[in-house]
Amino acid sequence: MTEDLIIAGFGGQGVMSMGQMLAYAGLSEDKNVLWMPAYGPETRGGFANCTVIVSDEEIGSPVVSHPKAVIVLNLPSLDKFEDAVVPGGVLVVNTSLVNREPKRTDIDIVHVPASDIANEIGSSRAANMVALGAFLAHKPIISIEAVKNTLKKVFAAKPQVIPLNEKALDRGAEAARVQAAV
Amino acid sequence: MSEKKLMKGNEAIGEAAITAGCRHFFGYPITPQSELPAYLSKRMPQVEGVFLQAESEVSAINMVYGAAASGVRVMTSSSSPGVSLKQEGISYLASSELPSVVCNIMRAGPGLGTIQPSQSDYFQAVKGGGHGDYHCLVLAPNSVQEIVDLVRLAFDLADHYKNPAMILIDGVLGQMMEPVDFGNYKPTFVEKPWAANGCKDRKPNAITSIHIDPKDMEQHNLRLQKKYALISEKEQRSEEWMMEDADIMVASYGMTSRIVKSAIRKAREEGIKVGLFRPITLWPFPEKKLDENINRVKEILVVELSAGQMIEDIKLVNNGRLPVSFHGRMGGMTPSVEDIYDEIKKIHDRLTVKA
Numbered sequence: 270m271t272e273d274l275i276i277a278g279f280g281g282q283g284v285m286s287m288g289q290m291l292a293y294a295g296l297s298e299d300k301n302v303l304w305m306p307a308y309g310p311e312t313r314g315g316f317a318n319c320t321v322i323v324s325d326e327e328i329g330s331p332v333v334s335h336p337k338a339v340i341v342l343n344l345p346s347l348d349k350f351e352d353a354v355v356p357g358g359v360l361v362v363n364t365s366l367v368n369r370e371p372k373r374t375d376i377d378i379v380h381v382p383a384s385d386i387a388n389e390i391g392s393s394r395a396a397n398m399v400a401l402g403a404f405l406a407h408k409p410i411i412s413i414e415a416v417k418n419t420l421k422k423v424f425a426a427k428p429q430v431i432p433l434n435e436k437a438l439d440r441g442a443e444a445a446r447v448q449a450a451v
Numbered sequence: 452m453s454e455k456k457l458m459k460g461n462e463a464i465g466e467a468a469i470t471a472g473c474r475h476f477f478g479y480p481i482t483p484q485s486e487l488p489a490y491l492s493k494r495m496p497q498v499e500g501v502f503l504q505a506e507s508e509v510s511a512i513n514m515v516y517g518a519a520a521s522g523v524r525v526m527t528s529s530s531s532p533g534v535s536l537k538q539e540g541i542s543y544l545a546s547s548e549l550p551s552v553v554c555n556i557m558r559a560g561p562g563l564g565t566i567q568p569s570q571s572d573y574f575q576a577v578k579g580g581g582h583g584d585y586h587c588l589v590l591a592p593n594s595v596q597e598i599v600d601l602v603r604l605a606f607d608l609a610d611h612y613k614n615p616a617m618i619l620i621d622g623v624l625g626q627m628m629e630p631v632d633f634g635n636y637k638p639t640f641v642e643k644p645w646a647a648n649g650c651k652d653r654k655p656n657a658i659t660s661i662h663i664d665p666k667d668m669e670q671h672n673l674r675l676q677k678k679y680a681l682i683s684e685k686e687q688r689s690e691e692w693m694m695e696d697a698d699i700m701v702a703s704y705g706m707t708s709r710i711v712k713s714a715i716r717k718a719r720e721e722g723i724k725v726g727l728f729r730p731i732t733l734w735p736f737p738e739k740k741l742d743e744n745i746n747r748v749k750e751i752l753v754v755e756l757s758a759g760q761m762i763e764d765i766k767l768v769n770n771g772r773l774p775v776s777f778h779g780r781m782g783g784m785t786p787s788v789e790d791i792y793d794e795i796k797k798i799h800d801r802l803t804v805k806a
Contacts, residue, residue: 293457296630305627329713331627334787
């Protein structure tokens with residue numbers, strides 16, 4: 270089974286680190302993983318996206334034009350990637366910064382006010398982890414536990430940020446579950 | 452728990468060089484390879500090595516000449532426009548038979564071009580680039596793990612044949628992260644009695660690429676050509692994937708070969724008999740294995756991030772036997788899995804009509 274997703278937002282939202290976290294977590298579950306940044310002359314505030322592939326098989330193309338999932342953290346990212354999601358796929362939308370409804374009706378849409386939740390628990394910088402939690406609750410390609418274990422390793426030198434990130438994952442997951450139950 | 456590390460291709464080149472015993476790096480920043488000098492600027496001091504950011508690519512390649520002449524393992528890296536600047540030095544390294552490793556993390560040209568991925572320096576890498584009749588060994592990995600394996604091999608081959616070796620990858624492979632296992636590798640060092648590293652109690656060694664008398668220069672060339680023939684005989688490497696029963700052979704190298712693999716999987720799901728032939732050494736070109744495969748298939752498709760460069764070497768080996776078609780993107784664009792699948796499907800339909 271191969272799962273691929275694109276994560277997009279503006280530079281500074283933690284798009285790249287969120288993708289790397291997912292790849293690290295996949296590696297800890299002995300999966301084949303690949304993380305690829307869209308690299309360009311971009312800066313903080315500019316456009317940022319990365320591709321993550323998690324698979325039980327050998328990973329082929331690092332270039333994914335129609336991913337099974339897309340996580341968008343801002344409106345330009347929704348405009349750019351909404352059409353790319355494969356039919357039947359998942360689109361996670363950070364509704365705090367996206368003021369329109371997605372048009373697609375052939376995919377699962379997960380609404381999560383990621384930036385609002387992040388602010389509520391202490392820092393807007395955790396919005397990426399809220400969105401990741403929401404995605405993984407909807408589609409557990411990797412367990413949230415594996416991501417939490419990865420957080421502990423990646424932030425070994427900055428342990429004070431671990432609880433916030435863990436909380437962000439849980440709150441995102443909770444938001445997705447509440448939505449699914451409605 | 453896995454022992455594997457998640458690393459960018461560029462960083463993996465740096466760590467692989469360190470594990471191969473390279474303690475000298477001279478470079479100059481350029482996107483998309485700057486993570487490599489950045490990584491080595493941290494790592495080299497930790498292993499008592501030398502990291503030096505030169506004032507230009509020309510300086511860096513000549514520092515490589517000096518270090519290689521003293522007998523140490525040495526590397527430089529750049530991206531396309533910077534590698535163009537290094538060409539004079541590479542020709543000198545080849546003529547002086549100095550073992551060294553040069554990395555090109557290709558971006559799109561010509562000119563300053565753009566920083567997005569490309570494979571349009573194939574001609575430059577395998578057909579010379581600099582002046583004179585010479586060859587670099589050219590290795591083209593297609594994953595971060597293979598980068599590690601081939602960087603180590605590049606140092607070994609460079610020492611063994613006293614020749615510059617080049618690692619040729621595109622910007623995406625340099626930028627992307629994959630798990631790598633460095634294993635328990637220990638480098639093997641060869642004696643270098645020719646090195647200019649102090650001549651107490653022995654005659655001085657001279658390392659030069661100038662042989663003014665044409666008779667001497669021809670003899671020097673003949674010796675080099677003999678070496679290249681030996682390398683070509685012994686060092687061809689390639690991968691064949693799903694080729695056993697294939698009617699269609701797709702030839703592709705580096706990162707592009709992975710997009711091809713995904714397209715082949717998709718075509719195989721529909722019963723299309725198609726496989727991949729992937730050159731791992733671009734020079735020496737894997738002529739022997741390619742020839743065997745051409746005898747078994749019906750058509751060839753070549754996919755590159757260029758206007759069509761490796762296709763010339765495919766055609767030389769094919770020698771008019773089979774139809775050869777081409778799909779390429781330029782300017783930093785990459786083909787999608789679907790694009791390549793469509794090309795395979797077209798060939799399949801043509802072969803079906805013929806049958």
